[in-house]
Amino acid sequence: MSSTSDDRSTAPTGPSAVDLSAVRDAHGLGEALTDQRLRAGLSVRDVSKRCGIPVSTLGGYFSGRHLPLATRPDVLRDLLSALRVAPADQAPWQTTLRRQTTSRDGSGQRALSPYPGLAAFDESSAAVFHGRSDLVAQLGAVVGPGGPDDSRIVVVTGASGSGKSSLIRAGLIPQLEELWTHGTSPATGAESLDVLVDWIAQAHGHARVVVLGLRADYCGEASEVAALLPALRDHQVVVGPMTPEDLAEAVALPAADLGTSVGPGLVDILVRDCLASSQAGLTSALPHLSHCLATMWTRTTGDGLTLATYLEVGGIAGAIARTVEEAFTTLDDDDAERARHLLLRLVSVEEGVRPSAATQALADLSDDDRRLVNHFAERRLLTVDTSTVRLSHGVLIESWPRLRQWIDDGQTLLLQRRSISRDARVWESSNREEDLLLRGSRLDAVREWSPEARLALVLRERAFVDAGAALSDRVARARRRQQRRIHLLLVATSAISVIALAASAGYVNANHTLTQERDQAQSRQVAVTARTIDQTNPSVAHQLAVAASTIAPIVEARSALRTPPPRHPSPGSPAPSGTAWSQSVRPDT
Template identity: 30%
Template sequence: MAQRTGQGASTLSQAAGGERLPTLPVVLAYVRACGGDEEEWEERWREAAAEAAADPRTEDDSAEPPYRGLARFEPGDADLFFGRDELTDRLAELTRVRRFTAVFGPSGSGKSSLLRAGLIPRLRTPDQGTPQPAALRVLTPGEHPLRTHEQRLTPKDGDGDTWLIVDQFEELYTLCHDPAERDQFIDRLLTATDPRSRLRVVIAVRADFLGRCAEHPALTAALQDGTVLAGPMSRDELREAIVKPARAAGLIVERSLTARLIEEVSDEPGALPLLSHVLLETWYRRNGRALTEAAYEAAGGLQGAIARTAEDAFGKLTPEQADLARYMLLRLITPGDGTPDTRRPTERAELVSSVSDVARADADVVLERWAHARLIILDDDTVDLAHETLISAWPRLSGWIDTERDRLRTHRHLTEAARAWQDLGRDPEALYRGTRLATAQEAFGAAEPRARLTPLEQSFLSAGLAARDREQRSAARSARRLRTFVVALSCLVVLALMAGLVAWQQSRAGRRQRVQDEARRIAAVAESLRSSEPAIAMRLSLAAWKISELPETRSALMGSMAQKEQDAFRIPDQGDGTEVYLDRDGRTAVSVAGERVTRWDVRSHRQLSSFRIPGMADASWPDVSPDGRVLAFASPSSGIQVWDLVAGKKTGQLPGHDEDTVWFGPSGRTLVASGPDDGTGSVARLWDLRHRRVVFRNRLGSSGAVSGVTTGSAFADVELTTMSLDTVSPDDRLIAMCPDHQLEVWDVARHRRLPGTWETAFHKDECRTGTITFTSDSRRVAVASGNGLRTWDVASGRELRQIKHRGLTQAEFSQDGRFVATADDSQIQLWRTDDPATPVFRIPWADRQDLGAIRIDLDAGVLRYVTGSSSATVWTVSLGHALDQAWQQDTTVSAGFSPDGGLLAQTRQAGGRHRLRLVDVPTGKVLADRLPTAPCEPQCSDVMAFAPDSRTFAYSSEDIASAEPPWVKVLDPRHPNRPTTLRFPPTADDAETVDAIALAPGGRSLLVSLSEERTEVWDVRRRARSSRLPGVWGESLTVADDGRLLATTQGDLVDLPSRAVTHRALMQGIPAGLAFSHDGGYLAGGDESGWVTLWGRHARQWLAEFPPEPADAGADDDGSSIGVSALAFSHDGETLAVGTADGSVRLWDVASRRPVGSAFSDPGGGVMALAFGKDDRTLYVSAQHMPLLAYGVDASRMATDVCRRVGSGLSRAEWQRYIRDVPYVASC
């Protein structure tokens, strides 16, 4: 037979014995030898093979499977743990250098197996030189992690560290319901981060709980550099995990099966448990030594293997056992709340405690069968799912959970509450009441679900229901007693209630009053700290508003919006002689005190570095480079030393004298050293730091001539004393100095003095006592002196526009050259270099101590400067709109907003004519440009007015020197191309002039003040005069919104229906402007001295006078006016905005007659017009150089803006320091 078939005798003998299914070639060999039908027998063999593969092997139960199914790998399974070598190496290496390590990965990524079968064997066989662990402890947190594992958190005595492996770390969030215990457990684990600790911790966390871990700040910090991600396996790693366990057991895996598994698993996230389980089931159905594709399909494939195993186990149960299985499996689940459902390890006693004695044997059968199918794990007294994958992979279980989800959540809460009740000695106060009791009764009130509760849970629920019944019965008895006495005591009850209500109201009012008083106190403290602690002042203002919304706290918010000071960084006191230097933009400060040099981050107040430089205390004056990274000083023993402040080490040395004074050029590439020269005079040397050579030298000889050493020629007869920090140009090509009363500019490379008008520009010591600076492009040189700032173009030698401001001590240009900051003995100013007539920003410098460096940070929109010496402060000041790109050089000569704040009319000087345009304020869209105006030779007079409903606009443009009759055009501002023109012919005596105009409601009537003698009323449609008001005149007219009252700046009040006129002085000084509130109840009048008078009752009753804003200390006496230039009421009449000719705007609370916060100033010159938006949340400003500015004045919007500006509200520590008797409230 063997010779005829070509098969071995032993193979034929085994096939004939019927012990196992022979292969298809052996069967066909028998068929051919015996003369059978090969097709028929092949079909029979395939049916038998499929039947054999479908049934798991049972005859060889003693063989240990090489795969673990849903169970995790344990340390003893290390010889079967393949595919994670690289990840294990990375984890082992990280745990070697980090004392606290975490493994993050999705469910099913193999984290538990990695710790147990990967890391632990490595720790038990450490590398040479690595100490043996004193102990290896593995735990899962459970419901009470600290109570359960407290002893295990203490390191064991011994030489090595105690290793604590915390698996399923997410149980802290799914099973532990006590946040305090959770935090204490985490804190105990984090003691491992202390290098002195003898504890090392490795945790495994499901990736979707990363956000929960971030709730603990210290845990977040520990995870920053100590995390390993367990991602999906590569294809090679999957091949190892599939093939090598089988090879270790002497088995083979069909190549087609391997390839198929790799393809299916590669596209399936978290599929490792599915892979392990299907390989185990395939092993049970193996054909001899081979794991075949047919066995794999019979097991159900990757997606169906778990469900098939679970269904097979479930199908073998009796109906009673199946009901028990559902009950017990659901007890092993914690339903997710926004997260996936998770397993819940449960004590076996809990599972069977609610089962009758008769059914307890069935419960044991269920548990043993499910454990035999490797779907659950029986560990001592605990029962747990083999893996969470079972929840999603078995549809029947998923359906149970979805059906019972609400009941499960209620059950879990009930279980936890019952245990707490038991721990408290069954305290009645711990029982369910109200809604929770009703929910539990609804879920478990029926007999069947009630039977599924444990005895403790049943007792807890029954006790709660019994307590409720007792309370209800007691309430019923009390109600009956009350009804008995109700008639007799009704009057007393009413009186008692009234007394109680009064007392409650008084108590509530008292509490409210105390809170309001505290809010007012905090607001007052904030105001007192505006200049000294600006950041704290802003935070206190926010806190005051959050505590109580009052006029005072709103005023504090406005003060925070208006305050220019943004931050004050007080550098810690380092003793007398401390010098503070700022880098180019002022973001880094360097303090030098004796031999101690410290770098600071100005914005965060954080110390960047600090170290000692030996010998520097006895050195001449040091200097720091403009980038704040290099320091140079002249040492008595070793010349000029150069130090790297970032690295804290010496980087160079230059020849020099111990009396040298050194300073860096603006580029930081050059250094100027000035000092004695061999006793014959003084010398100034310009060093190229990169090449360590002198590129320019001036010597003061006995004759007083300064000679160039390199060329040997005399440059000039100068008395060289010193050169300021900025006398070297930023491109290192030029040096500027004032050796002999006049400015000199030298070409460094050519050693040539450049000509320019600066050579004869100064008187006496004006130049020598001034400060010289270059612009960042080195094209302009400027000198700040007692008479102002003078600037020259270096190439042409021509002087540019001067800044005329007395007493300037220094100047600093912005990096783009568009701005220059100057300082005098009390104030810092910011000027635009293209139009330096007036500063766009000014502020008194704080403390009035020594003023140090000034820096402009354009990117941050702030200016920084230093004051003081031993206790120096770096001040950060917000420049606000001063840097706004909308600033225009052309001057606005008149402007007006519509009453609703939706439109702006603006006239600007443009050549020989005024240009009038209309702008839609919310969108910025120009509705009309170049409206017809008069020529302006030599001067124009422009007046304009909107009707109260904002739908009609009128304006007049008149050349005062022209004989042409004046006119007024009236138009719809939304359709400005169809105006109505009213003309005013001359009278018999002289030509008319239009002094002021106003529109009545609806725009049908125009009131015109003419020739300083009368006012006329014109019918716009008929273009004809309808009446005259003799003697009524003013440079400004305003009509109440209801059209009944006209007011003029000359003090005329006209009742328009009756034409009755009353004369009254509406303001103190020379009239400047008038405004009615929108309801006509208030009238405000401003004068040219800055005072505002408030009238009520339709201008019949004097109410108050608002004083002008105090002038800034040190402000120029340049004749600029602080007179009122614009007035506007909010639509609700509660707030009055006052603008002045010097550019400040202040808000007043009408009811309290108090200012709302501090005045804020715009950078566009004098205020031309003001208006509130329709919702009163925004104040619009039009100024001479800024056509339109918007300020948020609504309290909630101001609070948001202040939060954004200061970064955060008060911390809890700051709250306790400044605020009494009010609980902490987050301000931002």
């Protein structure tokens, strides 16, 4: 294993100026820790490097969602040292923490629960993690020290809700003297795995071990990934159902660690109902059991955990549905609609695959969405870290009928939104290239969504869709402009053609008129000649009259034809050589 550098040796900067007397609950203590962090000028990641506590766990401490256990004062001590609180000034902080884990007010009602509910156990709650001692030992042996070149991947497999994450974070990690936490930004499973494989490959002279939690129904797909085959074959730990004895420890011992009793016979009833729920078809009843115990804890008084409280919260089967339904029905209509889209964003839907929990980046959420995230996170239905939010457990999907109905009713919309989400991430990471925007029928389908349906999109996805729509509109406008130009060009071409045809027709008409006028002039001249010689040479006059009428049948030519031709040539008037005499004339037209 490798560890990051630790600068805990940095000297504290002096006494804390934070007023702890005003702290009344877990959120107040979280605010006090945040105030101290800001006074020290540290980011959450800075604090994580200084004390070795993961960023996600610190996020819970600073928000007040959970706090270090009073039974593990060393955790708070290390945190305060990282926040530059001098050892001499840490006692009030320890006292305040014990006060929060003992009583929230005079009623003795417990403020912090040793049961994480739908969330997983982590390093901060390792002291109350019970019922998995044999499996913790098995995993520790698989991960345990090897040779300097023994870098490897270890896979922890099990059904959804079987306790994989708790086993790794609360069972395995506290065993390790040094821990290197490899954090990655939200990415696809393949991208994250590539990062981890590269990290293992960079080991020089010391072993690096990556422990992955893998849901059992994804083992088939995982077996197709070359990097995971050695782990699935040689370094796999399977998390199976807990035995009745293990369940009894998980129920009774966390309460006993904090000095709270469990009523007579209640442990047996909880174990019996948990096993019955598993046999009735729940993927795993452990999250239901943990949530039921956490809900009971918030209602516990001096009598400890009792059967009456168990029945009041709805038992193992009904506790989750009752809690989330109560949280939802307190919202007004507008927030209820926003919450529906927000919660559906936290569900991953794929064709032919059972819906599962998904992670959402906080940076993509609106202020209204973040307010709703806080609403559900306060009830431990959502888990929030410094940059993401997710369902506290996937069993929410199958346990809350309303959410299940939303998924069934909106299957097509959810599939479209998931596709848009993937495309929007690629578009964002590629400097928003226009070639990656939605087009055609896919864009048309999204543009037909109702305004309520568009609430399903987060800020980046809305920007992605809006950019695609804007590009489509620009292309459409350009196409219309081009079509108008083509239309105007066709109109202009047609007009030019008409003008050309008209000019050609005018030319033809003018030419025809000139020809007609010339023929008429010639015909008139011949007709005048015929009339002139009509008395002296009637035969030739008649022939000229016929010729004039042939050239152009004008009035003068027709008038010359009225004089009948002689039957015989006049004496002394020989017929012109080569002329054929004829009495037929062209009909008068």
